[in-house]
Amino acid sequence: MVKKLGLGTWSWGNKLFWNYQKNSDNELFEVYKEALNRGYSFIDTADSYGTGKLNGRSEELLGNFLSQTSKVQRNRIQIATKLAPYPWRIGRKGFTLPYKNSLKRLNNNLDIVQLHWSTSRYNPKQELQLLANLCDLNKNGFEFKIGLSNIGPIKLLEIIDFLAKMKRKVYSVQCQFSLLAPNLNQQKKVKKICDDNNINFLAYSPLSFGLLCKDPNSIKTSNQSLLRNLIFNLYDQPTLKLRQALLDIAHDRSVSQAQVAINWCCYQGVIPLIGLRKKEHLIDISRVQKWDLSPTEFQKLDNLSKDISIRLPANPFASK
Numbered sequence: 001m002v003k004k005l006g007l008g009t010w011s012w013g014n015k016l017f018w019n020y021q022k023n024s025d026n027e028l029f030e031v032y033k034e035a036l037n038r039g040y041s042f043i044d045t046a047d048s049y050g051t052g053k054l055n056g057r058s059e060e061l062l063g064n065f066l067s068q069t070s071k072v073q074r075n076r077i078q079i080a081t082k083l084a085p086y087p088w089r090i091g092r093k094g095f096t097l098p099y100k101n102s103l104k105r106l107n108n109n110l111d112i113v114q115l116h117w118s119t120s121r122y123n124p125k126q127e128l129q130l131l132a133n134l135c136d137l138n139k140n141g142f143e144f145k146i147g148l149s150n151i152g153p154i155k156l157l158e159i160i161d162f163l164a165k166m167k168r169k170v171y172s173v174q175c176q177f178s179l180l181a182p183n184l185n186q187q188k189k190v191k192k193i194c195d196d197n198n199i200n201f202l203a204y205s206p207l208s209f210g211l212l213c214k215d216p217n218s219i220k221t222s223n224q225s226l227l228r229n230l231i232f233n234l235y236d237q238p239t240l241k242l243r244q245a246l247l248d249i250a251h252d253r254s255v256s257q258a259q260v261a262i263n264w265c266c267y268q269g270v271i272p273l274i275g276l277r278k279k280e281h282l283i284d285i286s287r288v289q290k291w292d293l294s295p296t297e298f299q300k301l302d303n304l305s306k307d308i309s310i311r312l313p314a315n316p317f318a319s320k
Contacts, residue, residue, distance in 0.1 A: 001266065001267075001292050003266045003288065003289050004041045004042070004271045005038075005039070005040045005041065005042075005262075005271070005272060005274065005285070005286070005288070005289070006040060006041065006042030006043065006044055006202060006271050006272065006273040006274065007031075007032070007035045007040050007042065007043045007044070007273070007274060007275075007276060007282075008044050008204060008273040008274055008275035008276075009043065009044065009045045009049060009058045009061070009062060009275070010046070010049055010058070010275055011275050011277055012028055012045075012049065012050075012057060012058040012061050012062070012277075013049055013050030013051065013054045013055075013056075013057025013058045013060075013061065014049065014050060014051050014054075014058075015051045015052070015054065016051045016225065016227065017225055017227050017228060018225065018228075018277075019224070019225050020051075020054070020057075024277065025061060027277065027278065027279070028061060028065075028277060029065055029068075030279045031276055031277060031278065031279050031282050032062070032065045033065075034279050034282050034283060034286075035077075035276075035282055036069070036073045036076065036077060038282065038283070038286040039076075039286070039289070040077065040286075041076075041077060041078065041271070042077065042078050042080060042202065042271065042273065043062060043077055043078070043079055043080070044080045044081075044082075044174070044202070044204075044273050045058045045059050045062050045079075045080070045081050045082070045106075046058065046059075046081055046082035046083075046084065046116055047059060047081060047082070047083055047084060047098055047101065047102045047105075048082070048084040048116065056101070056102075056105055059081060059102055059105035059106050060105045062079070062106060062109075063104075063105050063106040063107040063109065064107075066079070066106065066107050066109045067107050074109065078111040078112055079106060079109045079110055079111050079112070080110075080111060080112035080113075080114060080147060080172070081102050081106065081110060081112075081113060081114065082113075082114040082115070082116035082147075082149050083095050083098050083099060083102065083113060083114070083115065083116060083130075084098075084116045084117070085115060085116060085117065085118075085119050085126060085127060085130055087119075087122060087123065087126075089126075089130065090123070090126055090129065091129055091133075092129050092130075092132050092133050092136065093133060094126075094129065094130050094133060095130050095133045095134060095137075096133060096137065099113060099134070099137060099142070103142075110144055111144060111145060112144060112145045112146075112147045112171060112172060113134055113144045113145075113146060113147065114146075114147035114148060114149050114172065114174070115127060115130060115131060115147070115148050115149060115151075116149050116150070117149060117150040117315060117317040117318065118150060118151055118152075118155055118317055118318065118319035119317070120155060120317075120319045120320075121316075121317055121319075122317075127159075128159075128162055131146065131159065131162065131163065131166075132166065134146050135163070135166040135168050138168065145171035145172070146163065146168055146169070146170060146171055147170065147171050147172035147173065147174070147200075148170060148172070148173045148174070149173070149174045149175070149204075150174075150175065150176075150315045150317060150318040150319070151173055151175070151190065151318070151319055152186055152189075152190065152318060152319045152320040153186060153189040153190050153193055153320075154319070154320045155319035155320065156170070156173060156190055156193050156194075157193060160193075160197060169197075169199075170197070170199050171199065171200065172199060172200040172201075172202055173190060173194055173199055173200070173201055173202065174201075174202035174203070174204050174273065175187045175190055175201070175202075175203065175204070175318075176203075176204055176205050176312070176314070176315065176318075177201075177203035177204070177205075177206060177265060177270060177272075178203065178205055178206045178207065178208045178212065178261065178264075178265065178312075179208065179212060179242060179261060179264055179301060179304075179305040180208040180211065180212065180235070180239065180242075180305070180308065180311060180312045181205070181208070181311065181312055182311040182312055182313065182314040183311075183314055183318075184305075186320075188268075191268070191269075191270065195269070200271060201269070201270045201271065202270070202271050202272075202273050203265045203270040203271065203272045203273060204273045205275075205312070206261065206262055206265045206272040206273070206274060207258060207261055207262070207274065207275075208235075208261075208312055209228060209231055209312075210224075210228070211231065211232060211235055211239065212239075212242075212243065212246060212257065212258070212261040213256070213257050213258045213261070214232065214236075214243060214257075215243075215247065215257070216240050216243040216244045216247055217247075231312075234310075235310065235312075238308055238309070238310045239308060241304055241307075242301070242304040242305060242308060243257070245300055245301055245304055246260045246261055246301070249293075249297050249300075249301075253291060255287065255288075255291065256284050256285075258281070258284060258285055259284065259285060259287060259288045259291075260293070260301075262274065262285055262288045263288050263291070263292065263293045264293065264298060264301050264302075266288065266292075267292065267293050267298045
């Protein structure tokens with residue numbers, strides 16, 4: 001199986017959930033360089049990544065790193081950002097300035113522009129206007145592909161038809177997709193539509209915020225952020241059997257739990273977007289390209305996943 005891996009950068013600039021500190025920027029640069037060396041094909045960011053005064057920090061860091069990258073290496077990857085459809089970004093020009101700001105932060109390195117979430121819950125017409133805005137930018141000479149995020153199967157089909165009338169297509173769709181993700185049946189419907197329409201399906205949070213990497217035998221108190229500690233504590237017992245199965249397969253294969261969880265995604269033909277901040281973690285997960293889960297191993301994990309009634313929180317603006 002040929003596998004594609006993507007690097008996620010939500011944690012680059014996020015203090016609230018990921019305890020980001022500016023003194024970690026050199027380490028993030030090492031992660032970035034290693035991702036290029038290890039064959040990662042996507043790097044994903046967003047204009048809303050970075051909390052408070054650090055808003056846009058992820059794009060700024062990535063833009064700085066790209067400015068220090070050779071053209072040969074740059075051409076091996078696709079840079080994707082997500083533009084947030086905030087309620088005040090309305091009309092057919094609502095994304096024009098945000099797009100240009102992201103382009104500037106990324107030092108004119110931008111291959112894919114994605115609608116960050118659906119507006120169907122608060123302004124159903126807004127997302128089509130913003131997508132038309134992206135089509136207009138294409139016509140005006142700005143070259144990028146159009147992607148979506150947090151879109152359900154019904155809305156995806158609607159947008160595919162809408163863009164077709166604009167002589168454009170959906171290039172990629174990303175959804176929360178992991179052994180603990182909510183609404184997995186719906187996400188698999190999205191994946192089927194993507195397969196039928198030659199659309200890349202990107203899986204974000206494939207490690208469930210790191211929870212799937214947690215050793216089931218460890219009683220060590222986590223030193224993560226308050227929010228991550230709450231999630232780890234809430235899901236510790238409900239996920240115990242699943243994490244033990246991940247660990248058992250990891251021991252049998254002489255790999256890490258993280259590799260097993262990522263391979264569960266790859267087994268289904270998706271492109272995982274893995275949020276990483278340490279070089280050694282990136283090197284470890286890169287080794288997932290060297291082995292595959294067996295059908296029996298996959299089915300065992302899949303069955304244990306289905307038995308877990310308490311799922312991770314869904315994006316509140318994900319559409320049907």
